[in-house]
Amino acid sequence: MSTTISEVAPEILEHAADPGEYEPVSVERRYEDPRATIDRDRSKHWFKRLFPILWVNKWPFSIAIGGMVLSMLFGVAVPALIGKAIDALPAAVTDGESSTLFTFLGILVTLATLRLVIGFFAMYQMSRVSNQLEGDLRSVIYNHLVTLSFSFYDRIQTGQVISRANSDIRAIQMFLMMSPMMLTSVLSFTFAAAYMASVSVTLTLAAMISTPIVYLLSMKLRKLMFPLSWLTQARQADVAVIVDENINGQRIVKSFAQEGNQLNLLARAAKQLQWVQVRSVDISALYNPLIENITVLGQVLVWIYGGWLVIDGQIQLGALVAFNMYIMMLQMPFRFLGMLLQMEQRARASAGRIFEILDEEPEVRDRDDTITLTHPKGHLKFDNVRFGYKDEQILRGLTFEVNAGETVAIVGRTGSGKSTIVRLLSRFYEIGDGAISIDDVDIRDLATKSLHYHVGQVLDEPFLFSVSIRDNIAYGKPDATMEEIIVAATAAQAHDFIMQTEDGYDTVVGERGYTLSGGQRQRLGIARALLLNPPILVLDDATSAIDVTVEKAIHEALLRLMENRTTILIAHRLSTISLADRVILLDEGMAVATGTHRELMASVPRYREVLAQQNRQIGEPEPDDAEQMDDESDGEYRRRIAAIVRSTPKPDDFPGGGAR
């Protein structure tokens, strides 16, 4: 069947020699940490709170801005010079007086070259700063997320955090990087307007006349588009959610023949998406051509009115050409302003959402003078512990003890709080009242890292990462040797099936590990905990999908790996309970009875009830059903069930398949 236990060599699984190793790291640091984080003061303006992250980049940032201003100045000079060159052209052609023309052209080449070099440098530098900022913000958020406690993760939705860590960071990044452009566009506006006014004030006004209209129209467009783009995003997300669930839950969809209904659901979402997108199309069909063509209208005005001025002898043709090129620069700041205002709104909202994460305080925190747990014996004590996730109390004065080296099973009904006990033991949540201690030290006085290191947990639904089997097992000890990994896998009776997979230990476990069967995943979860060979081990319904013989082998291996291990088993199966020295019965948030299985069977009716059929032997008379149906008489129960049966649809009731 499986590899024999004698192959398991306990001495291979070594323990951390000093507490520094409680937090294993086996990855090389390739980039320095972010040099700043946000301002902790919540009352400050959002920009001020983010400022420190920007401030650490002050030098490259200032240099980039300086470069941008310079290259903008060169850019502003170009149309004027072209205009001058054009003015010098007729004389050059008719009189052969070409030196002025070529002087202007020479200056133009020089300026263009300088702009190329400086502009490139400034733009690149600016992007670097922006990328640095984005990366730092990502790291700051991640670094904060890992400090938060279970209670935070109970509340949040993963998808939302990811979108915060993505589109919200982008929104802030965009805004911060666009604002300097506002500066340069205002500057170039000023210079262009100054040049133009020096040529002709009235023509300048004519050139600017369309600007406010364009500005107002684009503001209006943006205002109209804003809710539309929100709704579009939301509708796209709706479609994505339906698709996602139908892919991941396809088995359930098929089991209940819901394909048609799901298709209708999607059709509805897709229609909603279509509706909002058509609305956007209609609005942009109205505004975009207007905005574009009114901009051109400014150009028309310049040519006609300017042409009149040229004929009148007030200005020269070259100046008119230059004007034509400046029209775009005149509009820049106005176009930018509208965009920037909207970006600010978005960035402010985004920053607010990011701060919401960063302002979360970890619920569980180390005290100032913590005790580091080393080589615990494993004497556990719950003393009058009260706890509830929300208002409702799950544990109501729970008191029990587990002696060092003892194996104890906790038995209780579904939802009675067994897994909760386990979570409290590792201090994943802060208890409301009472105390939990290990070797008579309150766990709140312990360094949590050292607590986690010594308390191993295997959960009923083991989460596997989509990395190789080997990396999954080595999750708590990433630098483990192959030998160690094999020992742990063998002890968990996982080695054999791992070797049967295509790439053995290098097989990558698919998303959520669904390429493996439930029992196989559970065994990987056990191997993962065993690799650390913890002196205190909790198996929370960790063998529910494993057959009895394999389960037994696992427990024998456990014994071999460590004598005097304190083990807590949570189980519904008698085969598992029988491995324990003692059983604790959990009911109504309290340990209502403790003793050996046999004692409890003999003396505690509630225990027999929870284990239901197990007290009934084949051949023995059936126990009274009423005893099992805790608060309902058997007759009532049967009547209710019968009612359901009667309401079963007649064969011609069900919505027919396609074949009719």
Next chain:
Amino acid sequence: MMGHGGGHWHGGGMKGRAGAGDLPFAGIPPEMLDRTNALMADEPDFGDIQIEFSHRVVDGEPFSLWTFLAPYKFRMLGSLALVALTEVLLLIGPYLIKVAIDDAIIPGDFDVLAMVGVIWVGSLLVAVVVSGFRIRYVGRLGQMLMYELRLRVFAHLQRLSLDFFTGEKAGRLMTRMTSDIEALSNLLQTGLINLVAQILSLIFIIGILLSFNVQLTMILLVIAAPVMLVLTHWFRSVSEKGYETVRNRIAEVLSDLQESLSGMRLVISFNRMKHNVINHRNIVGDYREANNYTAWISAFYNQSTQFVDVATTLIILIVGYFILIDVNPTLDPDGSFTVGALIAFTTLSARFFKPITALTGLYNEFQSGNAAVIKLRGLLETAPSVMEKSDAHDIEDMQGDIEIRNLSFAYDVGEPVLDNVSLHIPAGQSISFVGPTGAGKSTLAKLIARFYDPSLGEVLIDGHNLRDVTLHSLHNQLGVVPQEPFLFHGSIKDNLRFSRPEASDEEIMEACRTVGIDDMIDRLPEGLDTPCHERGSSLSSGERQLLALARAFLSRPRVLILDEATSNVDQQSESKIEHALDTLLEGRTAIIIAHRLATAMRADIIAVINNRGIMEIGSHDELVKQGSYYADMYETWRTQNEGSATV
């Protein structure tokens, strides 16, 4: 102060039908909320959409851009005509500039100038109308096409069999329905049309330029155009690679974040924070480097094109100067080449670059659109491995007499999981499958539910070969509850009602009572409307299984298969469920797979599955008497029950 905009941050706000619930309005700037709500109030209710769904694949031509667009070819031609018209209107301006300079400004003719102005403004008015109409027409057409494509792809996904979904990564399948359809939509709505538009505008521009001056146009085509082409081509190919890297790296950043978040409880309990922080920083750092690389390329391209622009103007001025000396030294406005033409030439040369750069970009868009077409065709051509026959009939009023005849099955060819299995389950009996993990118990259950077809042999229910019946009538009457309780996004009620959308609240509560989850629901402040947050992570694992069971009960199946569906449920609840099953399925059939012997033992028939087949079969007493595998199991169980747990 700091815009904690409308945040439904803490989970809520997710009620409503699966998926199509409230908006994820978390963080919408509050000042915008009203308008968004007003917009939503305008949204029509599309609730009555009923789409015909059939498991049968409609035969048709293979999916391609051509077959997809063929039904709309006249509309496509209409859009093209509109696009051509817009392009012509755009080019009137530069031509009018030349006229203005040569025929009005230089000769000093106010009338001509006024006329140019009137014509120009008139052309702008026409342009507003035409391009407005074009945007509307093309946009609506595109949206309609997208809607149809979404339905078509989704309907096909629903038809595909389970093996397809285990074989393909969910993420990859998602992209078929999202980014691939979007790539195609871009191609249709902007790509194809733009392609034509840009080619047209290139032709028009060259035509106008040629009419100004042939030599100058040649210079532009021979010197400036190739430089721009090479530059743009370089940029496209390098940046495409660069952006590909960026996309891959951001995907890594996000998937690392995603996995860290879903596995955060493990991260905490295994003290992986330090490791993960460094690891994440490395991934983010790599992403940043990739971004810096593309920033370098874009900055260079951006500045060089500006430089080429100015340089081209310079060249045109210089060459134009020599041409003027050559052909029109007196600067006669009626000459073959004029100052006006030269100036118009410089303005047009900037326009000339636009189609060139756009075309290289469009080439990429075309390629990714085409790749999307190929992928979608691949998906749409995948035939479901479990096919419904064209003359399939409904199973009416299923009684649950299940017969398996000489069945063999393998997931992968050459590795049979079940070999020549025969089994008869009379209607109304309960049977339990026991045996070691990996023996094929779940596989047999999946074959009975026709999630797969057997390689050899057949499965019959009430005498109907499953290959001959409609999938809808089969699955409507046969429920399967797997070990992993999959909960959908939405409330508890939505999840329960999933199996029978028309069920009333009373019926739902009844089902909850039957599995014994009613008191938990009563305790929840929002009761049945409590959202199933993150697939039910705030429920205990047993509670999730109970919900899945209640969902199955609500669908009133005539045959029920429980595949380790109560593995995390306590014995008392389990016994209650079985009790309910006894009554609920009276006269019907139940198949129960369980590791708990106490559960298995209660069935009328017990089948031990091992070594690719049924090793033993019979009632509990018979098998115990027979004294082999099952008897051993039972013996172990009995000793545990009696003798163990003594210290």
